[in-house]
Amino acid sequence: MLIRLRFGGTPRRPAAARPGTAFALSVDGERIEALPGHTIAAALWRAGIVSWRRTRGEARPRGVFCGIGVCFDCLVTVNGRPNQRACLVPARPGDAVDTRAGTGLGGDET
Amino acid sequence: MNGVTRPQSPDGVLRLAVIGAGPAGMEGAVRAADGAVAVTVIDAGPAAGGQFHRQPSPLLHALPPASQARLPSWSPSWLPSPALAPHRAGRGWAALKSRFDRHVAAGRVRHLADHHVWFAERAGGGFRVHALVGPAQQSSIRVDADALLLATGAYERVLPFPGWTLPGVVTAGGAQAMLKGSLVLPGREVVVAGTGPLLLPVAAGLAEAGAVVKALIESADMRALLRPAPALAAAANPGKLAEAAGYAARLAQYRIPVRSRHVVVAAHGGERVEAVTVAALDALGHVLPGSQQRISCDSLAIGHGLLPHLGLALTLGARVEDEPAPAVVVDGEQRTCVPALWAAGEASGVGGAALAQVEGEIAGRSVAAWSRGPRRAWQDEDHARSPAWTSAERRRGRRREFFAALDAVYARDVTWAERVDDDTTICRCEEVRAGAIRRVLRDDAASDPRTVKLLTRAGMGWCQGRMCAPAVAGLLAERSAARERGGAEGGGAPGPSALVSSRPFARPVPLGVLATLPPDEEEGTDEQP
Amino acid sequence: MARDSVCDVVVVGAGVVGAACAYYAARAGLDVVVVDRGPVAGGTTGAGEGNLLVSDKPPGPELDLALLSTRLWRQLAAEPPFARAVEYEPKGGLVVASEERGLAALNALADEQRRCGVEAEPVAADRLRDVEPGLAPGLAGGVFYRQDAQVQPALAAAYLIREARAAGARVRTGETVTALLRTPGGALRGVRTGRGELHAPAVVNAAGVWGGEVAALAGATLPVRPRRGFILVTQPLPPLVRHKVYAADYVADVASDSAALQTSAVVEGTASGPVLIGASRERVGFERGVSLPVLRRLAAAAIGLFPALATVDAIRAYLGFRPYLPDHLPAIGPDPRAPGLVHACGHEGAGVGLAAATGLLVARVLLGEPAPLDLAAFRPERFAPPGAHTRRGEDAQPAEETEASKC
Secondary structure, rough: OEEEEEEOOEEEEEEOOOOOOOOOEEEEOOOEEOOOOOEEEHHHOOOOOOOOOOOOOOOOEEEEOOOOOOOOOOOOEEEEEEEEEOOOOOOOOOOEEEEEEEEOOOOOOO | OOOOOOOOOOOOOOEEEEEEEHHHHHHHHHHHHHOEEEEEEOOOOOOOOOOOOOOOOOOHOOOOOOOOOOOOOOOOOOOOOOOOOOOOOOHHHHHHHHHHHHHHHHHEEEEOOOEEEEEEEEEEOOEEEEEEEOOOOOOEEEEEEEEEEEEEEEEEEOOOOOOOOOEEEHHHHHHHHHHHHOOOOOOOEEEOOOOEOOOOHHHHHHHHHHOOEEEEOOOOOOHHHHHHHHHHHHHHHHHHHHHHHHHHHHHHOOOOOEEOOOEEEEEEEOOOOEEEEEEEEOOOOOOOOOOOOOEEEEEEEEEOOOEEEOOOHHHOOOOOOOOOOOOOOOOOOOOOOOOOOOEEOOOOOOOOOOHHHHHHHHHHHHHHHOOOOOOHHHHHHHOOOOOHHHHHHHHHHHHHHHHHHHHHOOOOOOOOOHHOOOEEEEEEEOOHHHHHHHHHHHHHOOHHHHHHHHHHHHOOOOOOOOOOOOOHHHHHHHHHHHHHHOOOOOOOOOOOOOOOOOOOOOOOOEEEHHHHHOOOHHOOOOOOO | OOHHEEEEEEEEEOOHHHHHHHHHHHOOOOEEEEEEOOOOOOOOHHHHOOOOOOOOOOOOOHHHHHHHHHHHHHHHHHHHHHHHHHEEEEOOOOEEEHHHHHHHHHHHHHHHEEEEEOOOEEEEHHHHHHHHOOOOOOOOEEEEEOOOEEEOOHHHHHHHHHHHHOOOEEEEEEEOOOEEEEEOOEEEEEEOOOOEEEEEEEEEEEOOOHHHHHHHOOOOOOOOOEEEEEEEEEEEEEOEEEEOEEEEEHHHHHOOOOOOOOOEEEEEEEOOOOOEEEEEEEEEEEEOOHHHHHHHHHHHHHHHOOOOHOOEEEEEEEEEEEEEOOOOOOOOEOOOOOOEEEEEEOOOOHHHHHHHHHHHHHHHHHHHOOOOOOOOHHHHHHHHHOOOOOHHHHHHHHHHHHHHHHH
């Protein structure tokens, strides 16, 4: 399969990679596709999702900022484990990603 | 350091731990292993290379693209090479990787990939490094060593502006890292903005990957780069200048409008960035009235230079300076003031991948010399006439000069604070706004970053101030300048640098991991799970 | 003499104790100047948890001081901006015992405390998790202390300083007191700082863990020593720990004279989300190195109380130096060895809680008014060797200081 780079879901230009077979993971129960080698953040970007967290103070949307694990803005719950850095965690088939507000631990959703 | 007796390992072989597997860490490991030192490299990445040599995941089986995206060798060492291409330093990288891999295969270098160092301490005359294992990070191992090389790299400095927390606003290096590692883009229409040599290859790389780069907004005067000042010309070799000039062509090829002496003054949007407002700067760096212009976009890649990771160095007691730029203080052989502790690469001063690699070479050879005798220094061996030392020192000097000249082109944005209204978020983690910080500077006479943190929570959150430190420093400088204008005595510069603060933990560590560390009595063996 | 170099009282130290002294003195009409070599809350205050506790104090002078302070903090909290400005939480403390024997000792202590005015309610084992749902099962029981409360200590100091300034006090941070000025008769008449002289008939030593050094400037002995403590800070959490919760052995550790490391679990949530985990005590001078064994023990003890913390990240740790005196009581009141010098330091780990009462008492001393509490137990000269009292200090004073007294 020749993949295409994705921009908010819109393919633009044939790209130059021959990855393995796409696999499914879920985001708040909805199915998205990821490619082998993707991080969770990459899978979300590829699906056109740029924000998956709301701040605990002002409930503002956040997603990837630094992209290298330093800023902790891309925190997300993966398979029930809260506050994982989406830009570092590899995506795996069947992963359940939950976007959560506040502390990421439930109990304080705004 | 020279007076310290070399610790003796059970088998008589000196053990070196290297933190970081970028150009400095890899070269340092290779050179030390060449000298019969037993090396353990601990690195968070899934593969060696660091940020500069970040490779697409092998699972993506990326192929070279039709056109060659190239990364200049003076790029910051953490900058990933463009998404779809081996960069110009490809041959050098292949050689380094092959030397590294040979040592790994021979067991002379142990490479702990996907190991996340959270603490380092002095122990038993040497060092003990603690690292969380794998993406799960639910267990910790420790590595005991007689000597330690910090090659911890850097991260991007971003100065806030209204709207910088909107989704779709990412660091320039972050956009490149995501593109390089996973072949994804933040959006379709990207503005690249900020300052520094990183922006050129990022803009070109994003365009090459298919994004429409709506503009490259650079606050410095880029004519100084494209028509270099004498200092730059003198320091650079012709090849490097050709690289720089080549960017003009690259940017033109992708029809990227370049606006020098411009800044992004705001990003707009609700759930994600939808547009940015840019403005021109006058000769003094103030926004030219009436020059504001709105550019629609769905993402913004922003960066204002790099900051080295200094936390581990500070925890270990190494001297760190913040002027002229944050760095661990090292001597000619990259030794810190702490016995048996070396630092190389961006940690000892941001200067790009090529400089990092030669610093790693010097550090690695210095460790090897030290392993041969407690008072040995590499440069003193062979009657101080080692041609290798002379060569390495010359290469390091040239690269430092070049980076310094380049850095001078990208002068500091001294007017940043005046573009930040009180409503602008400064601390992303704790959502502290500029107004709250200005209030404690004014009402509580806060004049140092720690007091600002205690009174506002800026810097107390998940990232521990790594993101907001430059902005807090900028607001402290703004207050200090205002006090001086007001004739106040003792206004002075901000106290201890906001950029250089001690953080015991290099990253968060689960309490359960902390609680189950082996107690002292039983410590001493390597790698207790 | 310029107006700005003369005042009624110089308070040395802008920690929470100095701030409280300045607050009560300024509100009583005194002209106050606060001097600190660092920023507001730059020392132990900024490294504390902000406990306002009666629960950890057995009957005695410190408990009396704590009860007075609790009432004063409540009065302060009645000022509308206070609670929000300093994250004041009158949430109560829960002391738990893991075994029957410890519980019996805890209940015996609570009985005595109740007789002194402490509100201490026994909590049976099967009710512990109604009070604090995240607690580990199997604990023997506990006592709930309704009067225990919490503030964010740096904010509390900054608030009191701001209010003192509103009442006319002046605050000079980043200015070091290098000498105490004295009259030929030995009385204090001001301080010398890195920027000149400040003239005042009274000087308050609120220099915390450095209080011994300030006392020494007057030739007086005050054996304040540092007792190091670490605090672990977690990621922001939803309400998981509702009260200040600690193990009963904490009280024994507080009172211990041992130099060796002691740790007991002290766990509390904060208004901002993170949970703070203490408390360790060790006498290692001003050593600032991070000790992993201490942090390990703190983490293990906290998980012992709240098992859910095991998967929670610690995002930072910090350390501070409690200013302790050999008998674990602060020095509060006038120093007969140096007339005009009033001490307000040596509060060990209770400085934030005891600050309000200390500030009020110091203000009363400065005004020459009767104190609402007997200060005898806090006499600063109580550590001096017998017969070494009074004018001893003056001899140690450099001649230069006494000569500079004509103004």
